[in-house]
Amino acid sequence: MTPPGPDKIPQHVAIIMDGNGRWAKQRGLPRLEGHRRGVETVRTVVDAARELGIRYITLYAFSVENWKRPTDEVSGLMALLDYFLKRELDTLIKNRVRLLTIGRTEALPAGVQRELQRVIAATKDFTDWTLVLALNYGSRNEVADAAKAYATAVQEGREKLSDASWERFSRYLYSADIPDPDLLIRTSGEQRVSNFMLMQCAYAEMVFTPVFWPDFGKADLESALQEYGRRERRYGLTTEQIKTGGS
Numbered sequence: 001m002t003p004p005g006p007d008k009i010p011q012h013v014a015i016i017m018d019g020n021g022r023w024a025k026q027r028g029l030p031r032l033e034g035h036r037r038g039v040e041t042v043r044t045v046v047d048a049a050r051e052l053g054i055r056y057i058t059l060y061a062f063s064v065e066n067w068k069r070p071t072d073e074v075s076g077l078m079a080l081l082d083y084f085l086k087r088e089l090d091t092l093i094k095n096r097v098r099l100l101t102i103g104r105t106e107a108l109p110a111g112v113q114r115e116l117q118r119v120i121a122a123t124k125d126f127t128d129w130t131l132v133l134a135l136n137y138g139s140r141n142e143v144a145d146a147a148k149a150y151a152t153a154v155q156e157g158r159e160k161l162s163d164a165s166w167e168r169f170s171r172y173l174y175s176a177d178i179p180d181p182d183l184l185i186r187t188s189g190e191q192r193v194s195n196f197m198l199m200q201c202a203y204a205e206m207v208f209t210p211v212f213w214p215d216f217g218k219a220d221l222e223s224a225l226q227e228y229g230r231r232e233r234r235y236g237l238t239t240e241q242i243k244t245g246g247s
């Protein structure tokens with residue numbers, strides 16, 4: 001399958017990785033086996049994204065709501081995350097991929113936090129490719145945390161209320177250093193955004209695929225890019241304005 005031309009390659013693709021549980025259930029396997037296969041897909045997709053020229057890829061790995069799952073599934077997911085970070089460090093360095101996180105990572109198990117800090121520190125100087133893991137992430141919490149930080153900055157005189165704007169406020173989001181996603185993909189046939197990057201996806205194109213995350217591969221990413229390439233991003237303008245450069 002031929003991907004869209006280089007001008008149509010999204011700079012930032014965000015993915016809601018869904019369907020691990022159903023993938024496992026279909027095969028009579030425990031849910032955790034679906035997550036295990038999901039980790040292999042993460043590696044495939046991060047490699048594929050780089051090969052396709054996608055500079056930022058954000059993966060929704062653990063939501064604030066996921067803590068409510070059975071405790072063995074939560075601890076299994078944390079163990080997988082720890083395993084992933086240990087296993088991928090060398091590859092991330094070799095491929096010059098920077099790791100960043102969004103979310104309240106301070107609530108993750110201490111061991112996972114240590115691994116995260118290690119990988120983030122080891123990859124911090126890479127600028128070409130960025131992998132962002134959304135961990136203990138929720139968009140509404142992110143806005144609440146940003147509002148608190150912004151209000152503190154106003155109180156301390158670092159911000160002026162009269163200067164308040166989206167541009168200034170957005171610097172307090174977890175994603176301050178990351179461009180907004182151009183394309184949001186959700187696997188498994190669900191068609192909702194589930195508290196994921198609600199502010200940042202204001203103008204993102206959305207592609208929903210029925211494929212379960214463990215089965216998602218490079219061809220599925222390419223087909224999402226093709227769909228993206230067919231979309232006209234208007235940002236509130238008319239088609240004619242887009243054609244004449246926004247005038």
Ligand code: FPP
Pocket residue numbers: 017018019020021022023035036038039042059060061062066077080081084133188213
């Ligand atoms: C959704 O499938 C997936 C998750 C809640 C976790 C995603 C985690 C991974 C792919 C593995 C860990 C990630 C990294 C980066 C190491 P689901 O369980 O909700 O599936 P279902 O809707 O079919 O039950």
